[in-house]
Amino acid sequence: MTFFDLARRNVSRHWLRSILAVTGIAIGVVAIATLGIMGNSINLMFNDMVSDVGDTITVSPATRSGTTELTKRQVDDITRAVGANRAIPFATTFDSVTVGETKSGAMIYAIPAKDIPFLLDMEAGAYPKDTGSGCVIGKTLAENNKDTGLKLGARATIGNETLRVVGVLEERGMGFDINPDSAIVVPYSWYSNHYDKDTYDQVIVKVRDVNDLDAVKEAIEQKMNRRENVVTVMDTRGILKEVFAAVDSITVFLMGIGAVSLIVAGVSILNVMLMSVTERIKEIGVLRSIGTRRSEVMRMFIYEALILGLVGAAIGGVLSFGTGYMMTAVFSGNPDYFFNPTSLLYIVFGMAFGIGMSAVSGIYPAWKAAHLNPIQALRHE
Amino acid sequence: MPVISFDAVTKVYPLPAGDVVALAGIDLAIEEGEFVLIMGPSGSGKSTLLNVMGSLDVPTSGEVTIAGKRISRMDDDELTLMRRDHIGFIFQQFNLIPLLSVVENVEYPLILKGRRDVSRERAEEVLAAVGITESHFTHKPGELSGGQQQRVAIARALINDPDFLLCDEPTGNLDSKTGTAIMELLGRMNREEGKTVIMVTHDPRMTEYADRTIRLVDGRLA
Numbered sequence: 178m179t180f181f182d183l184a185r186r187n188v189s190r191h192w193l194r195s196i197l198a199v200t201g202i203a204i205g206v207v208a209i210a211t212l213g214i215m216g217n218s219i220n221l222m223f224n225d226m227v228s229d230v231g232d233t234i235t236v237s238p239a240t241r242s243g244t245t246e247l248t249k250r251q252v253d254d255i256t257r258a259v260g261a262n263r264a265i266p267f268a269t270t271f272d273s274v275t276v277g278e279t280k281s282g283a284m285i286y287a288i289p290a291k292d293i294p295f296l297l298d299m300e301a302g303a304y305p306k307d308t309g310s311g312c313v314i315g316k317t318l319a320e321n322n323k324d325t326g327l328k329l330g331a332r333a334t335i336g337n338e339t340l341r342v343v344g345v346l347e348e349r350g351m352g353f354d355i356n357p358d359s360a361i362v363v364p365y366s367w368y369s370n371h372y373d374k375d376t377y378d379q380v381i382v383k384v385r386d387v388n389d390l391d392a393v394k395e396a397i398e399q400k401m402n403r404r405e406n407v408v409t410v411m412d413t414r415g416i417l418k419e420v421f422a423a424v425d426s427i428t429v430f431l432m433g434i435g436a437v438s439l440i441v442a443g444v445s446i447l448n449v450m451l452m453s454v455t456e457r458i459k460e461i462g463v464l465r466s467i468g469t470r471r472s473e474v475m476r477m478f479i480y481e482a483l484i485l486g487l488v489g490a491a492i493g494g495v496l497s498f499g500t501g502y503m504m505t506a507v508f509s510g511n512p513d514y515f516f517n518p519t520s521l522l523y524i525v526f527g528m529a530f531g532i533g534m535s536a537v538s539g540i541y542p543a544w545k546a547a548h549l550n551p552i553q554a555l556r557h558e
Numbered sequence: 559m560p561v562i563s564f565d566a567v568t569k570v571y572p573l574p575a576g577d578v579v580a581l582a583g584i585d586l587a588i589e590e591g592e593f594v595l596i597m598g599p600s601g602s603g604k605s606t607l608l609n610v611m612g613s614l615d616v617p618t619s620g621e622v623t624i625a626g627k628r629i630s631r632m633d634d635d636e637l638t639l640m641r642r643d644h645i646g647f648i649f650q651q652f653n654l655i656p657l658l659s660v661v662e663n664v665e666y667p668l669i670l671k672g673r674r675d676v677s678r679e680r681a682e683e684v685l686a687a688v689g690i691t692e693s694h695f696t697h698k699p700g701e702l703s704g705g706q707q708q709r710v711a712i713a714r715a716l717i718n719d720p721d722f723l724l725c726d727e728p729t730g731n732l733d734s735k736t737g738t739a740i741m742e743l744l745g746r747m748n749r750e751e752g753k754t755v756i757m758v759t760h761d762p763r764m765t766e767y768a769d770r771t772i773r774l775v776d777g778r779l780a
């Protein structure tokens with residue numbers, strides 16, 4: 178028999194209200210862990226995007242320069258400024274695409290043939306060449322047009338000229354530079370001839386060493402924007418930084434909701450503990466009169482709150498595995514993010530918060546019990 | 559040296575309507591091995607006197623010496639340890655802990671002292687000595703009769719081998735036959751074990767067990 182036993186027995190003596198208090202804590206832990214994991218999964222999802230394109234700088238005409246195009250000269254200047262890093266200029270347009278009887282429209286990316294392999298991966302077929310009249314199509318476009326015949330080897334008429342589909346691109350996902358999944362990619366030379374154009378929309382710079390990113394940006398700024406702001410230079414990290422900040426505040430907000438529910442649970446523990454003290458005033462008087470010290474009475478009641486908290490946190494922790502996994506799958510589409518240590522840490526955090534909350538809620542009732550006047554407590558009916 | 563000595567002890571409860579003088583200058587000494595009764599009308603200060611003897615309460619003025627120690631300047635922990643190590647309390651309402659079994663109730667004060675190693679064995683010995691049979695050891699107090707509960711309470715008071723027992727109307731909740739049995743038990747503890755017993759009672763028949771009787775009227779010895 179110890180103070181812990183006394184606490185445990187009192188918890189089970191009032192099993193109904195103990196279950197209610199435990200349920201409150203469990204729900205709070207589940208809320209805080211699940212919402213935290215949800216935010217974290219979104220974060221991890223963006224993180225994976227960064228590692229895909231984290232080495233990318235985009236150079237586009239400055240909004241206030243009065244034009245939306247980059248000249249050949251400007252592209253050459255940029256290419257020189259970035260030194261050994263590869264500068265990939267491209268142009269975009271939208272045009273009609275006819276395959277057999279079916280006519281529709283598609284986004285066209287025009288990229289110098291020699292650069293395409295540095296930007297895009299092929300799933301099937303080959304890269305298009307400057308000399309031939311071949312194009313490649315994005316994965317989504319290919320999948321959506323299985324029936325109409327827009328596939329590897331097909332003949333597609335863009336505008337009034339027919340190209341052969343020589344390859345299908347690998348799926349690339351959402352990017353910060355280009356989104357070719359639903360588009361057609363043609364060699365720039367073909368585009369230049371066909372549309373009689375020699376300007377570009379944007380230049381993508383692939384930086385070899387991510388640590389050089391700022392230096393390369395600076396070199397472009399120096400070269401292009403010395404006198405006036407001609408181009409806007411952005412790196413994906415910068416863009417993502419803002420996205421991350423947004424995601425972080427979403428996570429904090431979500432966890433805040435969880436924390437509120439845990440605080441409510443804490444109040445219910447406080448309530449249960451105050452009840453426990455009030456109905457045992459006489460018993461406390463007896464314990465004190467036969468030699469139980471204040472600190473020992475206090476311990477007994479803190480244990481009681483801790484037992485409720487520990488059980489609630491344990492149940493909440495187990496349930497969080499289920500809800501966290503589900504939420505991760507739903508919100509990021511990739512349940513694997515759940516098994517990331519940072520995600521699992523939120524379960525630990527939720528449990529620790531739940532136990533801490535219970536302990537804190539137990540302090541005042543325990544203090545109150547310990548400081549009852551023993552004589553008055555003994556007289557209490 | 560007396561187990562308890564009071565020197566000009568007063569206890570005043572300050573109330574908004576005026577001070578209540580519960581003890582108005584008490585001098586007394588109780589020697590080891592005595593069986594002392596405290597009698598007096600309701601409100602005369604008997605319980606207050608017992609509480610001060612039990613270091614549950616400290617006097618407003620005067621000096622109380624218990625087991626050779628002055629209690630007036632003791633802090634709460636020191637008073638608590640005094641109760642734990644030197645005093646055995648027996649109450650009118652038995653006051654056993656409902657969450658603990660009979661034997662756990664009895665061993666509790668010994669566990670407080672950190673003697674878990676011997677507590678169970680000692681508790682069983684003391685329970686046997688007060689006439690509780692082994693089959694009742696694991697029962698909860700509520701499952702016992704009043705007389706049995708008071709025997710368990712006496713066992714709990716005895717387990718730390720206190721310097722004296724303080725009993726506030728210990729037979730007040732028992733029928734007269736059971737009450738007599740409890741008085742026999744306390745009397746035996748006094749005669750055979752030499753336990754000092756101080757008891758508040760209204761029952762004049764109890765005087766036959768006692769060495770002497772202290773009478774209180776309005777907080778004074780009469």
Ligand SMILES: Nc1ncnc2c1ncn2[C@@H]1O[C@H](COP(=O)(O)OP(=O)(O)O)[C@@H](O)[C@H]1O
Pocket residue numbers: 571573578579580598599600601602603604605606607
């Ligand atoms: N905590 C207290 N506060 C105020 N007055 C008290 C308190 N305890 C006892 N008294 C008063 O002190 C007097 C003596 O009380 P008590 O010792 O309980 O008498 P008895 O046990 O002889 O009936 C009574 O007038 C009672 O009202």
Ligand SMILES: [Mg+2]
Pocket residue numbers: 604605606
């Ligand atoms: Mg009284």
